[in-house]
Amino acid sequence: MSKGVTPQSQDFAKWYTDVVQKAELADYSPVKGSMVIRPYGYAIWENIKENLDRMFKETGHVNAYFPMLIPESFLKKEAEHVEGFAPELAVVTHGGGKKLEEPLVIRPTSETIIWYMYKKWINSYRDLPILINQWANVVRWEMRTRMFLRTTEFLWQEGHTAHATKEEAIEESHKMIGIYSDFAENYMAMPVIVGTKTENEKFAGAVDSFTIEAMMADKRALQSGTSHYLGQNFAKAFDVMFQNEKNEQEYVYASSWGVSTRLVGALIMAHGDDKGLILPPKLAPYQVVVVPIYRDDEAKTAVMNYINGITENLKSQGIRYHVDIRETLSPGFKFNDWEMKGVPLRIEVGPRDVKGGNLVCAKRFTGEKVVLSKNEFLNGISNMLDDIQAKMLEGRKAFRKENTTDINSYDELIAATSNGGFAKAYWDGSSDEEKRIQEETKATIRCIPFEQSGDEGTCFYTGRKTTKQVILAKSY
RNA sequence: CGGGAUGUAGCGCAGCUCGGUAGCGCGCUUCGUUCGGGACGAAGAGGCCGAAGGUUCAAAUCCUUUCAUCCCGACCA
Numbered sequence: 001m002s003k004g005v006t007p008q009s010q011d012f013a014k015w016y017t018d019v020v021q022k023a024e025l026a027d028y029s030p031v032k033g034s035m036v037i038r039p040y041g042y043a044i045w046e047n048i049k050e051n052l053d054r055m056f057k058e059t060g061h062v063n064a065y066f067p068m069l070i071p072e073s074f075l076k077k078e079a080e081h082v083e084g085f086a087p088e089l090a091v092v093t094h095g096g097g098k099k100l101e102e103p104l105v106i107r108p109t110s111e112t113i114i115w116y117m118y119k120k121w122i123n124s125y126r127d128l129p130i131l132i133n134q135w136a137n138v139v140r141w142e143m144r145t146r147m148f149l150r151t152t153e154f155l156w157q158e159g160h161t162a163h164a165t166k167e168e169a170i171e172e173s174h175k176m177i178g179i180y181s182d183f184a185e186n187y188m189a190m191p192v193i194v195g196t197k198t199e200n201e202k203f204a205g206a207v208d209s210f211t212i213e214a215m216m217a218d219k220r221a222l223q224s225g226t227s228h229y230l231g232q233n234f235a236k237a238f239d240v241m242f243q244n245e246k247n248e249q250e251y252v253y254a255s256s257w258g259v260s261t262r263l264v265g266a267l268i269m270a271h272g273d274d275k276g277l278i279l280p281p282k283l284a285p286y287q288v289v290v291v292p293i294y295r296d297d298e299a300k301t302a303v304m305n306y307i308n309g310i311t312e313n314l315k316s317q318g319i320r321y322h323v324d325i326r327e328t329l330s331p332g333f334k335f336n337d338w339e340m341k342g343v344p345l346r347i348e349v350g351p352r353d354v355k356g357g358n359l360v361c362a363k364r365f366t367g368e369k370v371v372l373s374k375n376e377f378l379n380g381i382s383n384m385l386d387d388i389q390a391k392m393l394e395g396r397k398a399f400r401k402e403n404t405t406d407i408n409s410y411d412e413l414i415a416a417t418s419n420g421g422f423a424k425a426y427w428d429g430s431s432d433e434e435k436r437i438q439e440e441t442k443a444t445i446r447c448i449p450f451e452q453s454g455d456e457g458t459c460f461y462t463g464r465k466t467t468k469q470v471i472l473a474k475s476y
Numbered sequence: 477c478g479g480g481a482u483g484u485a486g487c488g489c490a491g492c493u494c495g496g497u498a499g500c501g502c503g504c505u506u507c508g509u510u511c512g513g514g515a516c517g518a519a520g521a522g523g524c525c526g527a528a529g530g531u532u533c534a535a536a537u538c539c540u541u542u543c544a545u546c547c548c549g550a551c552c553a
Contacts, residue, residue: 013547032545087551109553143477143551150552203553223553260553293512332513350512360512369513476552 012218012269013146019268020147023277023341033145033152037261040341041148043285044264045155049135051187051282052157052259055179061131061159066113068137069104074112078237081111084204088140090152106139111205111230111256114160115238122162122252125244129172130162148265149222149476156260162252164244166231169253170208173229176257177210180225188263189280189392190214190270191400192224193422193471195447199431206256207231213446213471215400216269219420221446221473224266227257270396277342278364280392281385286322288314288381289343291334293350306354306374310347313378319385339364344388347377365392408460413472417443422473426457428466437461437472446471 020026025041037045053063069092076082085108092104107113114132121127139153159176163169177194184192192212202209206228214224232251235241241249271278281287290307294300307323314321322343324334331348338346348360359377362369365388372380405416407423416423418441427445429437438444448470456467 084552138553140552144549154553156553226553258553262553291512295511330511330513330515332511332515334514335512336514348512352512 015272015274016265016269017147019272019276019340025264025268025277026147028147031152033142035147035151037155040285041264044267044279044283045261047283047285048187048259048263049157052179052183053133053135055183056133056157056159059175059179061133061161063134064132065134065136066107066110066117068107070107070110070113072103072105074116075105075108077112078205078233080233081205081237085109085140088142090139090141107136108138108140109256109258110134110136110138110158111160111234112238115234115240115254118160118162118252119238119240122240122242125164125242128162128164128242128252129168131159131172132161133157133159146265146476148261148268150262154260154262156258158258159256161255162235162240163254164242164250164252166253169231169255170229173208173210173227173255173257176255177212177225177227180212180227180257180259183259184212184214184224185393187280187282188267188270189282189389189396190224190266191393191397193447193449194451195449195471197226197447198434198445198470200434201444203228203256205230205233207233211447213473213475214266214270215396215403215422215473216266216476217272217399218269219403219422219473221422221471221475222262222266222269223446223475224263225257225259228255230254230256271342271392275336276340278392279342279344281344281389284320284342284344286320286343287385288319288321288345288347289338290321290323291331291338291346291348292323292325293331293348295351299351302354303349303351307349310349310359310374310378314381317378317382319381335362344385345381363388407472408458410461413437413443413460414441417441417473420474422446422471424469424471425460426466427461427468427470428459428464429461433461443472443474446473446475 023040024038026035026037029036072091075085075089089108090106092106093100118130121130135157137153137155141152142150145151161169161172163172181192181194184190192214194212195210197209197211203226208229210227211223212225213221216222232253234254235251240252242252244250267279267283268277271280290311292303292307294303311321311323326334335346342364344364346362346364348362353359357374358371359374360369361372361377400422403420404422404424405412407413407416407425413423413425423443434445448468452467452469454467456465459466
C-alpha cells in the first residue's frame with residue numbers, strides 16, 4: 001500500500017486496517033468495538049448473503065426473525081451456554097424510563113429464544129423437522145476487536161433446526177458445514193479445511209462443532225463458518241419434547257450453524273495484495289468497471305456513446321458493471337482507486353479505442369493489461385470472469401499447500417507455525433495438553449479434518465500410536 | 477484487568493529537550509491549464525494544541541491530576 005506495507009510483512013494488521021478504510025469497506029463508529037459498514041463493504045456482504053440464502057432455500061430451509069432482546073434468565077438455562085456467553089453479554093436494565101424487573105440481554109446468538117418458541121411449536125413428530133434460518137445482528141462484548149473479524153456487533157445468519165432423530169440432526173449439521181465449504185471454495189475462491197472442533201474449541205452448548213478453516217495471506221487460520229450438532233441440550237434446557245411414531249415422549253434433536261460478516265474480512269485477508277483488495281468475480285459488487293478517457297466535449301460524447309453500446313451488452317449478459325464518470329479525477333487515479341477496491345476487470349475506453357473499435361482490458365488478479373476488440377471482449381468476458389474465479393481458488397490452494405507441513409515433533413510444530421502456517425500432525429493428547437500447547441506456542445488445534453487417511457501414526461506430542469490427524473495453526 | 481505508547485486542522489505528522497502567541501504533507505474551496513497509470517500552477521478556507529488545575533510577565537512546550545484512543549496479552553464468529 002502507500003507505505004509499502006504488503007500482506008506478507010510484519011504489519012499485516014496495519015495493512016488490513018488500511019485496506020478496509022481506503023477501499024471504503026467500513027469505518028470506526030463512535031461506539032468502541034463497533035464498525036460502520038459502508039456501501040461498498042455492504043455490497044460485498046449482500047452478494048455473500050444472496051448466494052448463501054439461495055443455497056439454504058435450495059436445501060429446504062426457510063427464513064424467520066426472532067427478537068433481539070432476550071430475558072436474561074433464558075441464557076442461564078443451558079449450563080455450558082451460560083458459562084460460554086456470560087462474560088460477553090450486553091445487558092439492558094432500563095426501559096420506558098423504569099428499571100426492568102428482569103434485565104434483557106441483547107442476543108449473542110439466538111438458541112435460547114428460538115428454543116423457547118420451538119417448545120410452543122413442537123408437539124408431534126409430524127411438526128418436525130423445523131429448518132429455520134434468520135439473518136440478524138448479534139452483540140458480543142469482546143475484549144479486543146478488529147474490523148469484520150471481531151466486532152462488538154456483527155451481522156450473520158444463524159440456522160436453527162429441530163429434528164426427530166439424532167441421525168437426522170447430525171446429518172443436517174454435516175450438510176450445512178458442507179454448504180459453507182462449497183460456498184467458501186466456489187464463491188469466495190477460498191479453500192477450506194472442513195473438520196470437527198476439539199472439546200476445548202467447540203461452541204458452548206454443542207455436542208460437536210464443525211468448522212471450516214481457511215488460510216489467510218499471513219498464513220494464519222481463520223474460522224470462517226461453524227455448524228453444531230446440539231444433541232438434546234437445548235431441548236432439555238427448554239423442555240421441548242415431541243411424541244414419536246411409537247407414541248413415546250422424546251426430546252428433540254437440534255443443530256445450529258452460522259456465518260458472519262467475518263467472511264468479508266476473510267475475503268480481504270485471503271486474497272489481498274499490496275495494491276489492496278482482490279475480489280473474486282462471483283462476489284465483487286462490480287465485476288467490471290469502465291473508465292472513460294477524453295479531453296474535450298466532442299471526445300467525451302463519442303466515448304460515452306461507445307461505452308453505452310458496451311454496457312448495454314454487459315447488462316444483457318447479467319454482468320455487474322460500473323461506469324466511473326467522476327469528472328474531476330484523472331484516469332490514473334481511477335485505475336488505482338478501483339484496484340484498491342479489488343474490481344476483477346477494468347476497461348479503459350478513449351478516443352483511440354473508439355476509432356479502432358477496441359478497448360483496453362486490465363485484470364486485477366494477474367495485473368495484465370491487453371488491447372481487445374470490443375467484440376472479443378464482450379464475447380469473452382464471461383469466460384474471463386470464470387477463469388479468474390478458478391485461478392484465484394487454484395492460487396490459494398497452492399499457497400496453502402506450500403505453507404502446510406507434516407510434523408512429527410514439538411519442535412517441528414514451532415517451526416511450522418510460529419510465523420504462520422498450518423501443521424498437520426497425528427494427535428492423541430488430552431484437553432489439558434492441548435491447552436498447554438496453546439499457551440506455549442500460541443498455535444491451536446484448528447480442527448480434526450473430516451478427511452482422514454486412516455493410517456496409523458505417532459502423536460507428535462505424546463508419542464502414542466493413533467490414527468487421528470489434526471491441523472494446528474495460529475489463528476485469528 | 478496487566479504491559480507499552482499516543483493525544484496539535486478532515487487524515488498523517490513536526491514543534492516540546494532549551495517557554496515568547498502554531499507549522500508541514502495529503503485532503504478541501506475557487507480559477508486556469510490538464511486528462512491513455514495516483515496531474516500542475518496560482519489564490520484561499522480550516523486549529524482556543526484531549527480536559528482541568530498549577531508555575532510564570534508569558535505555556536502546545538515545565539509540574540500535578542484526569543479523560544480518551546491505539547498496540548501487545550487473557551476472551552472469541
